[in-house]
Amino acid sequence: MLLLTPGPTPVPEAIRVAMSTPTIHHRTPEFEAIFAETRGYLKKLFDMEEVLMLASSGTGAMEACVLNLCHSKALVVNSGKFGERFGKICEAYGKDFVEIKNEWNTPVDVEILLDMVRKDEQIDAIFVQVCESAGGLRHPVEEIAKRVKALRPSVMVVADGITAVGVEKVDATYLDALISGSQKALMLPPGLALLGLNKAALEMIENKGVGYYFNLKIELKNQRKNTTAWTAATTLVIGLKAMLELLEVDGLDKFYSDTKKRALATNEALKAIGFHIYPKVPALAMSAVLDDDAAKIRKILKSKYGVNIAGGQDHIKETLFRINHMGLIEVYETAWTLNAIEMAMSELGRRTYDGTANRVFTQEFYK
Numbered sequence: 405m406l407l408l409t410p411g412p413t414p415v416p417e418a419i420r421v422a423m424s425t426p427t428i429h430h431r432t433p434e435f436e437a438i439f440a441e442t443r444g445y446l447k448k449l450f451d452m453e454e455v456l457m458l459a460s461s462g463t464g465a466m467e468a469c470v471l472n473l474c475h476s477k478a479l480v481v482n483s484g485k486f487g488e489r490f491g492k493i494c495e496a497y498g499k500d501f502v503e504i505k506n507e508w509n510t511p512v513d514v515e516i517l518l519d520m521v522r523k524d525e526q527i528d529a530i531f532v533q534v535c536e537s538a539g540g541l542r543h544p545v546e547e548i549a550k551r552v553k554a555l556r557p558s559v560m561v562v563a564d565g566i567t568a569v570g571v572e573k574v575d576a577t578y579l580d581a582l583i584s585g586s587q588k589a590l591m592l593p594p595g596l597a598l599l600g601l602n603k604a605a606l607e608m609i610e611n612k613g614v615g616y617y618f619n620l621k622i623e624l625k626n627q628r629k630n631t632t633a634w635t636a637a638t639t640l641v642i643g644l645k646a647m648l649e650l651l652e653v654d655g656l657d658k659f660y661s662d663t664k665k666r667a668l669a670t671n672e673a674l675k676a677i678g679f680h681i682y683p684k685v686p687a688l689a690m691s692a693v694l695d696d697d698a699a700k701i702r703k704i705l706k707s708k709y710g711v712n713i714a715g716g717q718d719h720i721k722e723t724l725f726r727i728n729h730m731g732l733i734e735v736y737e738t739a740w741t742l743n744a745i746e747m748a749m750s751e752l753g754r755r756t757y758d759g760t761a762n763r764v765f766t767q768e769f770y771k
């Protein structure tokens with residue numbers, strides 16, 4: 405079965421092989437050397453001052469940022485399940501927060517956000533997704549960061565880039581923290597959270613470490629010495645190093661441009677066979693389509709054509725389908741998926757099959 409869901413993504417064979425070596429102890433020069441090299445690659449990937457690797461799924465890094473980078477009141481951007489999660493973390497810790505809530509296809513309005521920051525001196529941190537995976541939309545994170553810093557530089561801007569890091573070059577110049585995870589664009593098994601940090605966030609963490617497992621002050625101190633506070637996710641770190649080495653071969657620019665071409669060509673192909681792209685500003689990580697037959701189409705794809713694409717969540721669980729573009733994906737894999745979707749439409753009596761999806765995708769990709 406072709407796994408084309410926006411996380412988890414398939415683990416390439418070279419990475420599976422790299423992770424099949426005998427377990428090594430984490431407090432050894434051998435592992436520290438691997439850790440150091442991985443840190444070097446990650447600093448390049450994030451293009452930020454410092455990076456941390458945490459043994460948790462992506463949500464662990466979200467929680468760590470809420471704990472360590474917000475000490476007064478959070479402003480949370482909620483255009484979907486993952487934005488909502490930042491608010492839930494605040495709630496769990498009894499942290500004061502306000503939320504900008506929008507429909508899942510709608511990016512946050514920068515002016516509204518700035519206005520809220522302007523009017524509320526208590527707000528000391530902003531939490532926003534780069535790509536909100538619930539509806540596949542792209543928030544204007546770079547603009548938010550730049551303008552918030554111009555307005556009140558002390559406000560921490562934390563971006564959840566779990567479906568953006570490794571998809572596109574996220575400009576982290578004005579960001580304080582950028583979160584990622586192992587099981588999306590980096591094509592590893594779940595279980596490793598990644599965090600890029602810039603100067604202001606580092607200063608805040610060094611002045612005030614909060615929490616226990618997710619106390620970033622303790623992590624920072626250890627990881628700067630190429631070790632971890634708690635037992636490192638050694639196998640995943642070994643896999644991550646192998647993956648980042650693999651990406652070095654053709655370079656990150658090629659990785660990003662292939663992803664972008666696949667995403668844009670897919671959206672054109674879907675529109676050409678009559679679908680509506682759900683997000684008002686689509687991210688490149690996935691293509692999301694709102695359609696009454698979404699659940700039926702997914703079922704046909706799974707049972708007949710060997711393709712697993714994702715549905716939606718909550719109120720659009722049955723009416724959304726999402727095709728992943730993150731990671732190393734062969735052109736023919738996406739082409740086949742689109743072809744299968746067109747076949748499914750024909751089976752549902754919606755459209756006579758004529759190969760349009762495949763043709764438009766291929767032409768757009770190679771143009």
Ligand SMILES: *Cc1c(COP(=O)(O)O)cnc(C)c1O
Nearest residue numbers: 461462463486535537566567585
């Ligand atoms: C997948 C994802 C997460 C992390 O979820 P985990 O299950 O904890 O790894 C967070 N934010 C976004 C935008 C995601 O797509």
